[in-house]
Amino acid sequence: MKIMVYSHDAFGLGNIRRMLAICEHLLTEIPQLSILLLSGSPMLQGFRLPRGLDYIKLPCLNRGNTGEFAVKYLGIDIDKTLKMRSELILSAAVNFQPDLFLVDKKPLGIENELTTAVNYIHQNLPETKLVLLLREILNSPEKTIPEWQKSRYTEVIDKFYQLLLIVGSQQVFDFCKEYKLPHSVTDKTHFCGYIGRPQDCKINQNIREELQLEPLDKLVVVTPGGGEDGYELINTYLQGQELLKNSQYRIKSLVFCGPEMPQKQKQELCAMAVKYPNVEMREFTNDLMSYLSIANAVVSMGGYNTVCEIMSAAKPAIIVPRIQPSQEQLIRSQRMHDLGLLRSIHPQENTPQALMTQLFQILENPQVPKNIDLEGLPRITHHIRNLLADKMTPTQAEFVYPQSNPSQELLVS
Incomplete structure (x- = not known):
């Protein structure tokens, strides 16, 4: 055959x-x-x-x-x-x-x-x-x-x-x-x-040790997918780190830039992240599900595969969708937001303050997506x-x- x-x-x-x-x-x-x-x-x-x-x-x-x-x-x-x-x-x-x-x-x-x-x-x-x-x-x-x-x-x-x-x-x-x-x-x-994804490939405890997570640490995974147009999402998230200094949570962030992000943008973001010891920058993983499995929250763009992985891992998420040249991600994130599956922020409204406010809310009240096919x-x-x-x-x-x-x-x- x-x-x-x-x-x-x-x-x-x-x-x-x-x-x-x-x-x-x-x-x-x-x-x-x-x-x-x-x-x-x-x-x-x-x-x-x-x-x-x-x-x-x-x-x-x-x-x-x-x-x-x-x-x-x-x-x-x-x-x-x-x-x-x-x-x-x-x-x-x-x-x-x-x-x-x-x-x-x-x-x-x-x-x-x-x-x-x-x-x-x-x-x-x-x-x-x-x-x-x-x-x-x-x-x-x-x-x-x-x-x-x-x-x-x-x-x-x-x-x-x-x-x-x-x-x-x-x-x-x-x-x-x-x-x-x-x-x-x-x-x-x-x-x-x-398209559902297997829950994880690595053992959760091994990942926590790899990321040096303490028992009370909250892990936020940030991913723009391939990353070609992911600079603004990560830049806004890194700017929001200043607002975490007085947070009640011990938040650690694992940020994947994506293999298709331009090298100059990647270097600029990594230079920004040096100021924040609780942020770890990586380029890419072909095993995102293993990291999502131990995450407390996800911040991402609204691509089909990433959303499927978030739903498969049943994690609370904030989606900042791409809005050009196609409205696909925007429509998906808005429809799923309306159904209570995730939270969506329009990229034109995505400020560090708005993003961190939403993040605090889902860490405080982590409603996870349920019963999606x-x-x-x-x-x-x-x-x-x-x-x-x-x-x-x-x-x-x-x-x-x-x-x-x-x-x-x-x-x-």
């Missing part, structure tokens, strides 16, 4: 981390499976890959604050780079001959770079299934609906795709209703729940298994996972 996976990577680490988690779960649950991952993430080589998974590294692209794509490293123009990426993807499809093609975020990829590969599969591999996987929020409906209409994405899904899997909850954001999708698309759509990984596997049932041996077809019940997806106590 062969699955080819396309990861939409042009900003941050979110997409590649999400797709790697899905790949790992599929490999765990489906015997004799091989997965070929196509990605332009510059951090791909930094992740541990399970047996059965290999990748083709595409040339890196970058999406700036304007939303326009540019070449990240190579000294050639965007059109030539997209042509190279498209030809690499087509070559992978021709030579790998996948039984299923799992596509992340856009039905035809970045700047329609999947068009030739999708057409090849449709014309030459009629038994190959196509599955589109989407976050629960893409952007505001005002932006997303015209973009989908202009790109004719619903027509593409109608013609080429067998399934549309949404990794989220209808009660947070009803993808089909908010984006006004036609019945031809909604009939193919399944809400899978958010985190069964995304097993449900994705369930749907893919069903789609490939005719190609599976009896052993491969044993795994069964119940369908989600939208009315029970999210119950906030």
Whole structure:
């Protein structure tokens, strides 16, 4: 059994981390499976890959604050780079001959770079299934609906795709209703729940010793995700350290800058942090869950993966979302704030005073997120298994996972 996976990577680490988690779960649950991952993430080589998974590294692209794509490293123009990426993807499809093609975020990829590969599969591999996987929020409906209409994405899904899997909850954001999708698309759509993460990898006591935490210390983990636009969040948090001097709490902070934060900004923040002995600065960890497991509070941006990790760890959190070029994080944090799952501060209102006030409040009254659907990984596997049932041996077809019940997806106590 062969699955080819396309990861939409042009900003941050979110997409590649999400797709790697899905790949790992599929490999765990489906015997004799091989997965070929196509990605332009510059951090791909930094992740541990399970047996059965290999990748083709595409040339890196970058999406700036304007939303326009540019070449990240190579000294050639965007059109030539997209042509190279498209030809690499087509070559992978021709030579790998996948039984299923799992596509992340856009039905035809970045700047329609999947068009030739999708057409090849449709014309030459009629038994190959196509599955589109989407976050629960893409952007505001005002932006997303015209973009989908202009790109004719619903027509593409109608013609080429067998399934549309949404990794989220209808009660947070009803993808089909908010984006006004036609019945031809909604009939193919399944809400899978958010992608939960294992509680921890390291032993909690070992982490406390590593961070030199005393029994009465409160740990705050600060993370802007990939970090490319995380400077303001960390800068505001460090400025707020002056307000902690008279706090009743003994607060220690573990701050991850993120591997994609510009080096100059990282150096500036580390120089600021030297003044505060209770702040430890690090660049990156591929095991954030272990640190979240012992945290008393989390301060972060509102990326999909980070929010899933916070929900999985069941930790009180303050989210300061990114607001450009997409409204995705802002919508997610506001909806979850309204449901009582976390606290959200608009970045334009995020002062050191406002951030520390919220932090004191959640340390004083630590309400943790409860009863949110985190069964995304097993449900994705369930749907893919069903789609490939005719190609599976009896052993491969044993795994069964119940369908989600939208009315029970999210119950906030």
